[in-house]
Amino acid sequence: MEQNTDLKIKNLHKSFGKNKVLNGIDFELKEGERVVVLGPSGSGKSTFLRCINWMEEPTSGEIYLDGELVTEKNVRRIRRNIGMVFQHFNLINNLTVMDNLILAPMKLKLMKRAAAEKRAKQLLKHIGLLDKADSFPASLSGGQKQRVAIVRAMMLSPEVLLFDEPTSALDPESIGDVLSLIRELADRGMTIMIVTHEMSFAKEIATRIVFIDKGKIIEEGTPKEFFSHPKTPRVKEFLKKVL
Amino acid sequence: MNDFFSKIGELFSTSSYIDSLLHGFLLTMQIAYFAILIGVFLGTIIALIDTAKPSKWLAIPKFICKVYTTIIRGTPMALQLFIMFFVIFAIKGFPSIITAILAFGLNSAAYTAEVIRGGILSVDKGQTEAGLALGLSRYTIFMKIVAPQAIKNIIPALGNEIITVIKETAIVSMVGMYDLNMAAKDIGSGQNMASYLVPMVVAALFYLATIYLITFIVQRVEKSLRKSDLRAEK
Numbered sequence: 031m032e033q034n035t036d037l038k039i040k041n042l043h044k045s046f047g048k049n050k051v052l053n054g055i056d057f058e059l060k061e062g063e064r065v066v067v068l069g070p071s072g073s074g075k076s077t078f079l080r081c082i083n084w085m086e087e088p089t090s091g092e093i094y095l096d097g098e099l100v101t102e103k104n105v106r107r108i109r110r111n112i113g114m115v116f117q118h119f120n121l122i123n124n125l126t127v128m129d130n131l132i133l134a135p136m137k138l139k140l141m142k143r144a145a146a147e148k149r150a151k152q153l154l155k156h157i158g159l160l161d162k163a164d165s166f167p168a169s170l171s172g173g174q175k176q177r178v179a180i181v182r183a184m185m186l187s188p189e190v191l192l193f194d195e196p197t198s199a200l201d202p203e204s205i206g207d208v209l210s211l212i213r214e215l216a217d218r219g220m221t222i223m224i225v226t227h228e229m230s231f232a233k234e235i236a237t238r239i240v241f242i243d244k245g246k247i248i249e250e251g252t253p254k255e256f257f258s259h260p261k262t263p264r265v266k267e268f269l270k271k272v273l
Numbered sequence: 274m275n276d277f278f279s280k281i282g283e284l285f286s287t288s289s290y291i292d293s294l295l296h297g298f299l300l301t302m303q304i305a306y307f308a309i310l311i312g313v314f315l316g317t318i319i320a321l322i323d324t325a326k327p328s329k330w331l332a333i334p335k336f337i338c339k340v341y342t343t344i345i346r347g348t349p350m351a352l353q354l355f356i357m358f359f360v361i362f363a364i365k366g367f368p369s370i371i372t373a374i375l376a377f378g379l380n381s382a383a384y385t386a387e388v389i390r391g392g393i394l395s396v397d398k399g400q401t402e403a404g405l406a407l408g409l410s411r412y413t414i415f416m417k418i419v420a421p422q423a424i425k426n427i428i429p430a431l432g433n434e435i436i437t438v439i440k441e442t443a444i445v446s447m448v449g450m451y452d453l454n455m456a457a458k459d460i461g462s463g464q465n466m467a468s469y470l471v472p473m474v475v476a477a478l479f480y481l482a483t484i485y486l487i488t489f490i491v492q493r494v495e496k497s498l499r500k501s502d503l504r505a506e507k
């Protein structure tokens with residue numbers, strides 16, 4: 031079968047009680063791809079992303095990472111390979127920046143403390159926050175928190191990085207910092223999925239755009255196709271409003 | 274007024290009165306101490322079951338916990354004490370202090386469970402999600418992330434519960450136990466001082482001093498827990 035498919039999703043459904051949010055999503059993500067998920071609010075794009083690493087347990091459907099079906103039994107191991115960055119950063123409040131970075135690699139016995147700290151310092155230095163290593167998240171700005179959160183996800187060297195509206199809770203100045211860090215990861219060949227409302231960033235960074243409406247993928251294509259020659263009326267209408 | 278001070282003099286100079294007060298105080302403290310231990314232990318278990326992710330294994334324990342807290346919180350403490358004394362442990366020669374400790378411990382557990390549950394639920398869901406996304410186990414997430422944050426919210430309310438238990442033990446005098454409250458009544462009775470005012474004021478001061486001390490300790494603990502927040506603001 032396909033050699034370098036990182037992620038494959040078949041007929042994914044998700045309901046919250048009677049509310050059907052995802053209505054059969056089929057999707058594939060290949061290594062090195064950068065997919066931006068767009069759609070109106072309430073379309074299910076965040077839920078889609080959150081189902082991939084079972085932050086929300088799918089109601090039905092199949093998710094494969096490197097050909098392995100994600101189940102309740104192996105989801106913990108699979109999550110190590112799927113990094114996630116949240117809208118509200120979710121740095122662990124009672125741990126310092128350093129401990130936020132080294133907690134998972136150490137607890138999962140992937141690294142010894144010294145090695146984890148060394149790597150954490152390198153990454154913090156890279157994003158210019160080495161002096162914050164011993165600070166608690168409360169003392170960081172939003173942009174700093176999000177960059178630490180991205181670096182925290184990178185500590186586990188995931189195969190795929192999921193971004194759930196990573197800049198929606200940030201001020202304009204911080205948005206730039208966070209986007210340039212994501213851009214840098216992209217340039218280094220990281221496989222990425224992003225749910226975002228930053229259209230120009232989507233256009234710039236995506237290798238593929240996926241448009242979700244009412245819990246289904248209704249259009250996908252390269253940014254050029256998508257933004258210049260939308261096929262469906264729904265996307266035309268959406269683009270008219272947001273551009 | 275003169276009479277009041279002479280009565281105080283009489284109370285503190287009569288060793289049998291002092292003995293009675295201290296004995297009563299000791300019993301009050303013993304009941305409260307062990308009841309609080311039981312309450313915190315059992316309350317923690319109930320809260321953990323209650324806040325755990327629903328699963329078929331936990332459905333029945335969760336239901337039992339709900340029924341338990343509903344019954345305990347929905348009926349008077351004094352009635353629960355009577356049921357323990359006159360129904361469940363109506364065994365000749367069974368030590369009444371144990372019955373009392375169990376009655377207050379089982380009661381306090383329901384309230385403590387609510388306090389702990391509230392503390393756990395007050396921790397932002399995103400904190401747990403961060404741990405899950407990193408592949409951590411639920412146990413690690415609880416021990417390293419949720420519990421340390423929940424404790425900050427639990428301590429003040431738990432202090433309140435401790436104070437409530439200490440004061441509420443005074444109703445053991447209703448089943449004839451000689452606690453601080455009962456001692457005050459006994460000393461003031463006709464066969465002894467024949468005046469209730471002074472022994473009751475003194476008993477009140479005993480309670481007050483104890484609770485003041487506990488409030489002080491709880492505040493110190495709170496402060497030291499908040500230090501990590503202060504460090505964070507630097």
